[in-house]
Amino acid sequence: MASLGHEVVAVDVDKEKVALFNTGVAPFYEPGLEELLKKVKTLTFTTDISQAADCDIHFLCIGTPQKESALQADLSALERAVEEVTKIAKPNSLIVGKSTVPVGTAERLAENLQKVKPSVELNWNPEFLREGHAIADTLQPNRIVIGASNSANGEKLANFYREVSPGAPIFITNFPTAELVKVAANAFLATKISFINAMSEVADATGADVSLLADAIGADDRIGRKFLGAGIGFGGGCLPKDIRAFLARADELGLSETLHFLKEFDLINQRARTRAVALALRELGNPKGKKVAVLGAAFKPDSDDVRDSPSLEIAETLHTLGAHVVVHDPRALESAAAKFPELSYENSIEETLAGADLTMHLTEWVEYRALDPAKFYKLVKVPTIFDGRNVLDVEKWQRAGWKLLALGRSL
Ligand code: UGA
Secondary structure: OHHHOOOEEEEOOOHHHHHHHHOOOOOOOOOOHHHHHHHOOOEEEEOOHHHHOOOOEEEEOOOOOEOOOOOOEOOHHHHHHHHHHHHHOOOOOEEEEOOOOOOOHHHHHHHHHHHHOOOOEEEEOOOOOOOOOHHHHHHOOOOEEEEOOOHHHHHHHHHHHHHHOOOOOEEEEOHHHHHHHHHHHHHHHHHHHHHHHHHHHHHHHHOOOHHHHHHHHHOOOOOOOOOOOOOOOOOOOOHHHHHHHHHHHHHHOOOOOOOHHHHHHHHHHHHHHHHHHHHHHHHHOOOOOOEEEEEOOOOOOOOOOOOOOHHHHHHHHHHHOOOEEEEEOOOOHHHHHHHOOOOEEEOOHHHHHOOOOEEEEOOOOHHHHOOOHHHHHOOOOOOEEEEOOOOOOHHHHHHOOOEEEOOOOOO
């Protein structure tokens, strides 16, 4: 928003993050973000919410993670933020929720706001950006969804977006539809991934090749190849917790049967991780003392986010079983080490692979695809690599003498 000329006050409760941002450093990795931060002149960071009192629009970008011991989303941080922002919001300003919330939340918040500050409107405007593509997804979104108490109340925000992102389709709707668009989109993406991973299980049992299957069914543009990447499944702070929160909400609405398939897809996703561990164990025999080189810690490439990372769960399981697991990642080593201090971490790919009994490619950073397998053939103890993302050039690795393993494919 600041890069487009708006004056922006970014408020966070985390003093350390705010301090870092104020020195031009982003506390997480997102391609292009630091460069953009250096360019913008109208963006300030603060922990003092009163500095935002003069703003015309207040965007709520608050995390709604899964509760510790339940499927539901934890809305406590969001509720606190709404309370704080309501106190300082000036008359006729707009509060815009971007957080992913259970359907019904926005209506409830809007009713409360109406009682406390009737001149301030609430809109719900779900966020669809992907980590690793956050800037492009924000500046050129493929759609803008605005939930409001009536369509006239959504127009102010729609006008704002018409200037910010000209050409992007804008859907103005009621609160429940806006909330549902978000969870339905993530549930659909999770469904696609788990569907292809279910096919991967069938392929394992029958000798079919899941990658070619994905290419062939994906060539039908009604199906599409995107998000049919079979492998160790989805992780991160969104897809897993969003389908669980959706299941919990469906239960409350008396619709548990309707969304029961999401439970199955969650299980298929979990199984992809255990299938990878089983494959590793088949290869290693007794894992005790064996060195396993893990390429990739982040839940996806171009991010240092390790929340519910399939890669780290697999690494941690093998470590627990006695293997010596060494993890490499171009960006996520710090966040991985903070979460799993018991694993070993290496900055150099050479050191990671040196003497390895098994190499596991678990996050598809472009760096890994560019590796020269011939160079590493002599460095490892056993030249076997598991491609957990099905993106490595099979022929290139096999030509260099490596044995390739994958889920849903016999290579
Ligand atoms: C996801 C959605 O794609 C965004 O539209 C949404 O805004 C975001 O969640 C959110 O709710 O905030 P993100 O979590 O950044 O974005 O990551 P994705 O690109 O969706 O990937 C999620 C996981 O699925 C990753 O672990 C990735 O490796 C895995 N994946 C993706 C597969 O296993 N196979 C595929 O074919 C594609």
